[in-house]
Amino acid sequence: MHSRWPVIITLRHLILLLAVFSAAVMLAGGMAGAYQVQRQQLTASTLEANEAFATKLARTTSDLLSRAQSNLSYAAERIVRSGMAPAVQQAEVERLRHLELGFNSVTVMDMGAVVRAAAPESLGLKGRQLDLAQWRDRLNEKEPTISAPYVTGLGNLGIVIAQPLLDADGGHLGRLSATIYLRSDGALQRLARDQYFRDGTYVYVVDSSSRLLYHPETDRIGSVVLHNPVIEAVLKGDSGQMRVVNSRGVDMLAGYAHVPGADWGVVVQRPVHLTLQGLNDLMLRVLRQAVWPALALLVMLWLLSGWISRPLGELSRIVRDGYQEGMSPRIAAVNCWYLEARRLRGALLSGYGQVRTRMGELHSAAHTDPLTKLGNRRGLEIVLKTLETQRRLFAVVILDIDFFKRINDRYGHDMGDRVIAGLADLMQGQARQDDGVFRLGGEEFLAVLPQTDLADALRIAERLRAAMENAPLLDDAAVTLSAGVAVWDGGDVEATLKAADQALYRAKQGGRNRVESTAL
The missing domain is CATH 3.30.70.270 (Reverse transcriptase/Diguanylate cyclase domain)
Structure with a gap:
């Protein structure tokens, strides 16, 4: 018969292994639970913030377009009241051109498709007759309009806001229109671009055909984005929030809102990995700070395990149960009638207090504004x-x-x-x-x-x-x-x-x- 070496497993080894395993499970479970809770809260708060900001920006964009139409309506009324006087026409287009609404060009066209006034004059449009067949339908419009984006003759992507010139009997006298280029430094671009973020959040705007009207990457303005659930939702007239993988494969937390006056959509989104980056760093710091107490506890357990009897068995069962509320009174109630057991009890209480402190720090971070330290x-x-x-x-x-x-x-x-x-x-x-x-x-x-x-x-x-x-x-x-x-x-x-x-x-x-x- 072949003799086998006996496996020597002492009570000291068993208790040490049990204590190490239980402490690791408790720490991992507490860290994982805290991480999941904070991850969900950060994701939810980011979605809510993005939706709120998209709604605000959509409302502001709608107000901007309404102000533009209101200014055109006022100018049209003055032109008609003047009897279509050329001087008044030119004065009004110049005034509109210099408003802060971002009009790149303003023109007055009569029913023969002849441009009677234009600003800026450098366009050379004044006095020119355009293709009447092409413009007839638009000249006969009786309601103010905002056009779909189109490419102008100079190669600019723009929109036209138009106001019909109607006499007192509703007869057509012509058309007052203003063009806004979407790639230039106009009011619409400033409105979206000037939103300042330090956390990776950005804004983009799309029209009813999923064409990008504004994007931080200017070379993408004018391109059409397909198969994006956020864009599909916002162009149905919806406002809300959504976690989505965008057209470039980036996991995003998006809030979106519809601009009813122009049938556009505003989307505010932030990459998920940037949202969670701060939480990941915080969890790593907590874990690093827990390393040395864990090592100290391990050495102490090794030194004291040879003297363990019933008190140590009771403590090991408490640790094996894992982290839970009310754990501290249970540890304190163990009858540690000798010095080594009392020290182990103190080490376990200290470890529990550190985990509870770290969780308190995570809770405080989730409810405090980082800049002002006020509540959020x-x-x-x-x-x-x-x-x-x-x-x-x-x-x-x-x-x-x-x-x-x-x-x-x-x-x-x-x-x-x-x-x-x-x-x-x-x-x-x-x-x-x-x-x-x-x-x-x-x-x-x-x-x-x-x-x-x-x-x-x-x-x-x-x-x-x-x-x-x-x-x-x-x-x-x-x-x-x-x-x-x-x-x-x-x-x-x-x-x-x-x-x-x-x-x-x-x-x-x-x-x-x-x-x-x-x-x-």
């Missing part, structure tokens, strides 16, 4: 839900920095960030113990004031407005803010937020640098 929208939701559950009276103050875009344009985005941080410092400095202060995004902030009626809330908002106006944030100008105040009456919290937002809108409309309120 998720933190606001928790505070409002708590106050609503407790049925505690509270006031809401929504604040918005006046002309913040001008500050960014004139002083740069670093100074803009300093202004935002300055307002955050003022809010924190004036906040009472139970008050909550939050940054909703951009230059918009919100304060929740528990146990505060409307009069007190107005005084607090006015004091903050005055402090902001007097704060030396810029060397050569004062920075002001507008505020809207509303008090929760025990009804719908969302209605209270909307009322405060409406009050803020009135403050803006009323000249800014003021406080308005809404009584529910």
